[in-house]
Amino acid sequence: MTDTAWIITELQQRHRTFATTVCALAPDRMEHSRNGKWSPAQHLAHILKSVRPVALVLLVPRWFLRWRFGRINRPARGYPELVERYRTKLAAGGKASGRYAPPPIAAATVPGIAAGVERTVARLCHRLRGWSDVELDTVLLPHPLLGKVTVREMLYFTMHHVVHHQALVEAEGPGA
Numbered sequence: 001m002t003d004t005a006w007i008i009t010e011l012q013q014r015h016r017t018f019a020t021t022v023c024a025l026a027p028d029r030m031e032h033s034r035n036g037k038w039s040p041a042q043h044l045a046h047i048l049k050s051v052r053p054v055a056l057v058l059l060v061p062r063w064f065l066r067w068r069f070g071r072i073n074r075p076a077r078g079y080p081e082l083v084e085r086y087r088t089k090l091a092a093g094g095k096a097s098g099r100y101a102p103p104p105i106a107a108a109t110v111p112g113i114a115a116g117v118e119r120t121v122a123r124l125c126h127r128l129r130g131w132s133d134v135e136l137d138t139v140l141l142p143h144p145l146l147g148k149v150t151v152r153e154m155l156y157f158t159m160h161h162v163v164h165h166q167a168l169v170e171a172e173g174p175g176a
Helices: 003-023 027-031 040-057 062-069 079-091 107-128 133-138 151-172
Strands: 140-143 147-150
Touching: 003 040, 003 107, 003 133, 003 151, 027 040, 027 107, 040 107, 040 151, 062 140, 079 151, 133 147, 133 151, 140 151, 147 151
Parallel strands: none
Antiparallel strands: 140 147
């Protein structure tokens, strides 16, 4: 399996698993937040807010992205290195803000958000098929916490990000 095929498979599976997890919760649990943390519904909405720009940017011409964000001047990071960099940024106090921070979310809207996640990930994966390995490793994108990352690194982040939020929801437990 190529790295791109692996990325596509993991993006689809991880996002589907997370959406299914949130949708399986009782409505009061979906909306419940504790200690100022997000509710499971807010986590799902945050994932949708995070995946949409990635799917959209894959439509932008590569030449424009190179012109806007420059060229890579360091070795590309693999999945483990990207995950470690993200964890380090979180440990230093990094968190979602601005347009990525979700408002309170009603349980009744969760199925629609879950469907939106699935559609958006499907679009992202479809668009990804048009990118070469060289482009994935040389075209840069801005990330609000990680700075400039390659498209492949952004995809690695997107894969890990949903797992991170799945773990946060699961850590709250079914009765939280």
